[in-house]
Amino acid sequence: xxxxxxxxxxxxxxxxxxxxxxxxxxxxxxxxxxxxxxxxxxxxxxxxxxxxxxxxxxxxxxxxxxxxxxxxxxxxxxxxxxxxxxxxxxxxxxxxxxxxxxxxxxxxxxxxxxxxxxxxxxxxxxxxxxxxxxxxxxxxxxxxxxxxxxxxxxxxxxxxxxxxxxxxxxxxxxxxxxxxxxxxxxxxxxxxxxxxxxxxxxxxxxxxxxxxxxxxxxxxxxxxxxxxxxxxxxxxxxxxxxxxxxxxxxxxxxxxxxxxxxxxxxxxxxxxxxxxxxxxxxxxxxxxxxxxxxxxxxxxxxxxxxxxxxxxxxxxxxxxxxxxxxxxxxxxxxxxxxxxxxxxxxxxxxxxxxxxxxxxxxxxxxxxxxxxxxxxxxxxxxxxxxxxxxxxxxxxxxxxxxxxxxxxxxxxxxxxxxxxxxxxxxxxxxxxxxxxxxxxxxxxxxxxxxxxxxxxxxxxxxxxxxxxxxxxxxxxx
Amino acid sequence: xxxxxxxxxxxxxxxxxxxxxxxxxxxxxxxxxxxxxxxxxxxxxxxxxxxxxxxxxxxxxxxxxxxxxxxxxxxxxxxxxxxxxxxxxxx
Numbered sequence: 001x002x003x004x005x006x007x008x009x010x011x012x013x014x015x016x017x018x019x020x021x022x023x024x025x026x027x028x029x030x031x032x033x034x035x036x037x038x039x040x041x042x043x044x045x046x047x048x049x050x051x052x053x054x055x056x057x058x059x060x061x062x063x064x065x066x067x068x069x070x071x072x073x074x075x076x077x078x079x080x081x082x083x084x085x086x087x088x089x090x091x092x093x094x095x096x097x098x099x100x101x102x103x104x105x106x107x108x109x110x111x112x113x114x115x116x117x118x119x120x121x122x123x124x125x126x127x128x129x130x131x132x133x134x135x136x137x138x139x140x141x142x143x144x145x146x147x148x149x150x151x152x153x154x155x156x157x158x159x160x161x162x163x164x165x166x167x168x169x170x171x172x173x174x175x176x177x178x179x180x181x182x183x184x185x186x187x188x189x190x191x192x193x194x195x196x197x198x199x200x201x202x203x204x205x206x207x208x209x210x211x212x213x214x215x216x217x218x219x220x221x222x223x224x225x226x227x228x229x230x231x232x233x234x235x236x237x238x239x240x241x242x243x244x245x246x247x248x249x250x251x252x253x254x255x256x257x258x259x260x261x262x263x264x265x266x267x268x269x270x271x272x273x274x275x276x277x278x279x280x281x282x283x284x285x286x287x288x289x290x291x292x293x294x295x296x297x298x299x300x301x302x303x304x305x306x307x308x309x310x311x312x313x314x315x316x317x318x319x320x321x322x323x324x325x326x327x328x329x330x331x332x333x334x335x336x337x338x339x340x341x342x343x344x345x346x347x348x349x350x351x352x353x354x355x356x357x358x359x360x361x362x363x364x365x366x367x368x369x370x371x372x373x374x375x376x377x378x379x380x381x382x383x384x385x386x387x388x389x390x391x392x393x394x395x396x397x398x399x400x401x402x403x404x405x406x407x408x409x410x411x412x413x414x415x416x417x418x419x420x421x422x423x424x425x426x427x428x429x430x431x432x433x434x435x436x437x438x439x440x441x442x443x444x445x446x447x448x449x450x451x452x453x454x455x456x457x458x459x460x461x462x463x464x465x466x467x468x469x470x471x472x473x474x475x476x477x
Numbered sequence: 478x479x480x481x482x483x484x485x486x487x488x489x490x491x492x493x494x495x496x497x498x499x500x501x502x503x504x505x506x507x508x509x510x511x512x513x514x515x516x517x518x519x520x521x522x523x524x525x526x527x528x529x530x531x532x533x534x535x536x537x538x539x540x541x542x543x544x545x546x547x548x549x550x551x552x553x554x555x556x557x558x559x560x561x562x563x564x565x566x567x568x
Contacts, residue, residue: 015527015528015529015530017518017529019516019517019518020516021516021517022512022513022515022516022517023511023512023513023515023516023517023519023520023523024509024512024513025517026517026523028517028523029512031522032508032512032520032522032523033508033509033512034508035520035521035522036508036511036512036520036521036522037521037522039521040511040515040520040521041505041511043515043519044503044505044510044511044514044515045503045505047514047515048503048514051514129518129529130516130518130519130524131524131529136529139528139529139530139531140529140530140531140532141531141532141534141542142531145542148546152549276515276519278516278519369525408560408561408564411560411563411564412556412557412559412560415556415559416553416556419548419549419552419553419556420549422545422548422549423542423545423546423548423549426541426542426545430538434532436529436532437529459548462548462552465552465555465559466551466552466555469555469558469559469562470555
């Protein structure tokens with residue numbers, strides 16, 4: 001198949017429009033028969049399993065419902081547990097160590113609600129259009145805005161990918177594993193996941209790894225937190241953080257950046273498309289996204305709670321990396337708890353490295369109009385797999401370069417994610433309100449209100465950060 | 478190659494009417510079966526040959542996009558300044 005301009009001009013198919021028409025019943029069916037790809041076959045196999053589960057579940061609705069959910073859960077859980085990545089978990093850990101139990105616990109849960117609002121829109125967009133986010137931006141807004149949007153994504157993804165390998169190195173460093181070996185292990189896992197040649201297998205392997213994000217829960221329990229104080233904080237958002245305004249604002253930014261970032265939009269939409277989800281799967285997609293947000297918020301709060309002993313004992317954790325947090329926690333949560341914490345940081349880095357490098361590869365494939373599916377064999381989609389592997393290798397290599405400015409990357413990555421988010425949200429909201437693209441699935445009033453509120457909040461926090469940078473004494477230094 | 482009537486019968490496997498086809502393992506070597514499981518705009522070839530096409534950007538949308546673009550660029554400069562300051566103060 002060719003995607004050349006000539007072919008496009010000679011296309012027997014008209015302009016794209018939202019439809020739920022089955023391909024076999026479409027006027028173009030005869031033309032499509034000879035053009036089916038390996039990707040189509042794999043996707044059809046996945047669709048058959050969903051269809052069979054739906055049919056089998058007609059009599060026993062609950063069981064059938066669960067089977068359908070099992071088949072359709074994936075992109076939402078992956079995107080949220082992927083975003084509970086190494087810098088995010090370190091950001092939560094720094095929050096717990098600096099401010100203890102209080103305002104930041106409900107605030108982190110609130111940021112996941114913001115994430116839920118945003119990611120729900122990507123589910124609908126992907127299921128209705130069957131196209132990735134980058135492709136739709138290029139299609140509807142043109143190359144000029146498309147390249148700006150890609151620039152934000154590429155910069156953010158690459159910086160974040162570097163921090164994932166820093167996390168992998170730090171997590172395994174706790175067990176005395178040398179940095180080169182740790183980074184090599186991380187890279188091998190990314191390669192192993194991408195060589196499955198099947199979206200479904202890739203998704204299940206990555207989900208299997210992602211569930212280990214829950215290691216922060218036993219680490220938190222071993223910290224013997226005051227659960228009454230946690231409950232009180234959740235209900236009252238108190239005690240409020242006590243410290244320099246600029247420091248609090250930076251942690252607020254970092255915690256938002258740990259939950260709401262541009263790569264999540266691009267990744268989940270592309271994953272929904274690669275999974276073959278259709279408009280009838282939107283409800284299941286919403287459940288998937290809600291489940292992901294719920295799990296990630298519990299694990300994020302657990303990371304805060306696990307480091308609260310450092311706050312109570314006045315340990316200065318402002319310069320801590322992953323392994324240092326784990327080592328500092330040994331007196332209070334023991335070797336087992338500290339090992340769980342370090343493994344959690346390692347896992348967070350691994351899963352995010354897989355998801356973020358895949359997100360970059362999807363976006364590049366969509367823009368270059370080449371194969372961009374994990375259902376494609378490598379020989380058919382080598383630019384896609386090269387981007388995936390190349391970005392992971394470059395980030396891994398950079399982490400091993402002595403004196404590389406990694407401190408700069410760690411400090412800026414979550415902040416850049418928050419600052420790059422408003423334009424990404426603007427494109428998302430414009431697309432889900434575009435009736436030519438979404439048909440009957442356009443945003444309703446409340447979805448728009450919530451989406452706009454999230455965008456305005458992010459802009460305000462960003463402006464606050466800008467003011468605090470230009471006028472350092474404005475918020476108390 | 479199935480005749481048109483067969484094609485129509487297998488065209489809606491997701492509906493309640495095509496039960497036997499749903500339960501039995503499908504023969505994915507048959508392109509009609511593959512097409513009956515996918516939506517029209519879900520087939521790779523169909524997607525590659527169609528575009529939603531550019532939308533007309535109103536003045537309001539252009540102002541919004543440019544405003545947000547300038548915001549991001551200005552903020553990126555501030556992030557670099559802030560990070561350099563933080564590194565200097567740490568050392």
